Amino acid sequence: MSLVSTVKKVVRDRLIARAGGIDLTRLDKVPDSLSWPLQRDGMAPNQRIADVRDREPVHKLTTFLGLEVWVVTGDAEAREVLRDTTSYSTDIRPYMGKSGSATDGDIGGLGFTDPPDHTRLRALLTPEFTMRRLERLRPGIQAIVDRQIDEIVEAAQHSDTVDLVPTFAFPIPFLVICDLLGLPDEKRETFSKLATARFDVTGGGMGTVGAIGGSREFLLAEAARQRTDPGPGLIGQIIREHGDEISDWELGGLADGVFTGGLETSASMLALGTAVLLENRELWNRLIADSTSAVPIVDELLRMLSVVQVSFPRFAKDDVVVAGQAISKGAVVLVSLPAANRDPRASAGDEMDLTRASGSHLAFGYGFHRCVGAELARMELRMAFPTLAARFPEMALAVPSEELEYRALSLVYGVESVPVTLR
Numbered sequence: 380m381s382l383v384s385t386v387k388k389v390v391r392d393r394l395i396a397r398a399g400g401i402d403l404t405r406l407d408k409v410p411d412s413l414s415w416p417l418q419r420d421g422m423a424p425n426q427r428i429a430d431v432r433d434r435e436p437v438h439k440l441t442t443f444l445g446l447e448v449w450v451v452t453g454d455a456e457a458r459e460v461l462r463d464t465t466s467y468s469t470d471i472r473p474y475m476g477k478s479g480s481a482t483d484g485d486i487g488g489l490g491f492t493d494p495p496d497h498t499r500l501r502a503l504l505t506p507e508f509t510m511r512r513l514e515r516l517r518p519g520i521q522a523i524v525d526r527q528i529d530e531i532v533e534a535a536q537h538s539d540t541v542d543l544v545p546t547f548a549f550p551i552p553f554l555v556i557c558d559l560l561g562l563p564d565e566k567r568e569t570f571s572k573l574a575t576a577r578f579d580v581t582g583g584g585m586g587t588v589g590a591i592g593g594s595r596e597f598l599l600a601e602a603a604r605q606r607t608d609p610g611p612g613l614i615g616q617i618i619r620e621h622g623d624e625i626s627d628w629e630l631g632g633l634a635d636g637v638f639t640g641g642l643e644t645s646a647s648m649l650a651l652g653t654a655v656l657l658e659n660r661e662l663w664n665r666l667i668a669d670s671t672s673a674v675p676i677v678d679e680l681l682r683m684l685s686v687v688q689v690s691f692p693r694f695a696k697d698d699v700v701v702a703g704q705a706i707s708k709g710a711v712v713l714v715s716l717p718a719a720n721r722d723p724r725a726s727a728g729d730e731m732d733l734t735r736a737s738g739s740h741l742a743f744g745y746g747f748h749r750c751v752g753a754e755l756a757r758m759e760l761r762m763a764f765p766t767l768a769a770r771f772p773e774m775a776l777a778v779p780s781e782e783l784e785y786r787a788l789s790l791v792y793g794v795e796s797v798p799v800t801l802r
C-alpha cells in the first residue's frame with residue numbers, strides 16, 4: 380500500500396488518460412474540488428469536511444473529466460462501503476492499461492488487488508501477523524526503541540534541539556519492518572536510502588515516483604534471492620511454507636505492500652502522536668507513571684489523528700446505493716477516515732476521551748482490506764511512547780504545535796519535523 384505514491388500515480392495516470400495527455404504529476408495540481416477533503420487544520424480534519432459529514436455523509440465531491448467522485452464521511456456509512464465485498468473494485472490496473480492478472484501490473488500489494496487474488500495472497504500474509512508470531516518481535520522492537528533513544532541523547536550533545544523525525548519516528552518502523560521481512564543487515568543501508576527517497580515528500584512528484592521503482596525493485600530482487608536462501612523473516616517464512624503457491628513477483632509485491640503500508644503510517648503516528656502527547660502533559664505523565672496506559676492512549680491517538688486520510692479508492696462495479704444515496708457504476712468512492720473517526724454519532728468526536736477508547740475505530744480501515752499490520756503498529760506505538768516519556772520526562776516541543784510544518788494534501792498525513800528540547 381504505497382498510499383502516498385501509488386494513489387498519486389493512479390490519480391495522475393487516470394487523469395492523464397481522461398485529460399488526453401495533460402500531465403498532473405503532483406497531487407497539488409489536482410483541482411481543489413477533488414483534493415479539499417485532504418486539507419487539515421493542524422491535527423484535525425478541516426471544518427468543511429466535518430460540516431459535510433453532519434449534513435450529507437455520502438457526498439458527491441465532483442464530476443471531473445466525466446468521472447464521478449464521492450466522499451463518505453460518516454462512521455456507519457464508511458463501514459457500509461468498506462465491508463462491501465461485491466460492489467467495488469480496488470484494482471487499479473485496468474485504469475492503467477494493464478490486464479489485471481496477478482502477474483501483470485505495477486500494483487502496490489494487497490490494497491490494490493481484488494478477490495480471488497486478494498483472498499489467496501492475504502491468506503499467505505496473515506499467519507505472519509498472529510499475536511504469537513508478533514510476540515517474537517517484541518524484544519527486537521524494544522531494542523530498536525532503546526537504540527533510537529540513545530541516538531536522541533547523542534544528537535542532543537550537538538544541538539539544543541533534536542528533531543524526532545530522523546532520530547525516532549522514521550527509524551523505528553523502518554528497522555522493525557527490516558526485521559519483520561528478514562532483510563540481511565548488510566543490505567539495510569542501501570534499503571534505507573531507497574526508503575528515504577521514496578518517502579521524501581519534498582522531492583516532488585516525479586522524484587517520488589522514480590524512487591518507488593528503487594525500493595520495489597530491491598524487494599523483488601530480495602524475494603528472488605531468498606528463494607534459494609530463505610531468511611529468518613516473513614519473506615523466508617512464506618517461501619518455506621508456501622513457496623510453490625506464490626511467484627517471486629507476487630512475493631516481492633507483498634513485501635513491498637508491507638513495507639509501504641507500514642513505514643510512513645507508523646512514522647507519522649510516532650511523530651504526530653508525540654507532538655500531541657507533549658502538549659497534553661497529563662497524558663505524558665500518565666505514560667511515565669504507568670506504561671499500560673499506552674493501550675487506551677494509543678487507540679485514541681490513532682482515532683484522533685487518522686493518518687491515512689482516505690481509504691484505497693473503491694471503483695463502483697455497478698450502480699450501488701449507500702445509505703440511501705445512489706452512486707453510478709464507474710464512480711470512485713473515497714472514505715475519509717479522519718472524518719468518519721470523529722463522527723460524534725460513533726465516538727467522542729473531536730474530544731480525546733480515554734474512557735471511551737476502543738480498538739474499533741477506522742484508523743486501520745474496516746472489512747476485507749483492513750490493515751494486516753494493525754497489531755504490529757499498536758505494539759510499536761505502545762512500546763515507543765512510554766519508553767520515550769520515561770526516559771525524557773522533561774521533553775518539550777521547541778515550537779508550539781500550530782507552528783509545526785504539516786504536510787499539505789498528502790494521502791498519509793504527517794509532519795516534516797518535530798523539534799524538541801530534552802529539558
Ligand code: HEM
Pocket residue numbers: 380461488489490491501556559636637638640641642644645648686687689690691692716741742743744745747748749750751752753755756
Ligand atoms: C499506525 C500505522 C498504520 C496505519 C494507520 C495503517 C492504516 C491502514 C489502512 C487504513 C488500511 C486499509 C485501507 C483501506 O481499506 O482502504 C491499511 C491496509 C494495509 N496495511 Fe496498514 N496501517 C498501519 C501500519 C501497517 C503496518 C505496520 C503494516 C505492515 C507491516 C501495514 C500493512 C498493511 C497492508 C499490507 C494493508 C493492505 C491490506 C489489504 O488490502 O488487505 N500497515 N493500513
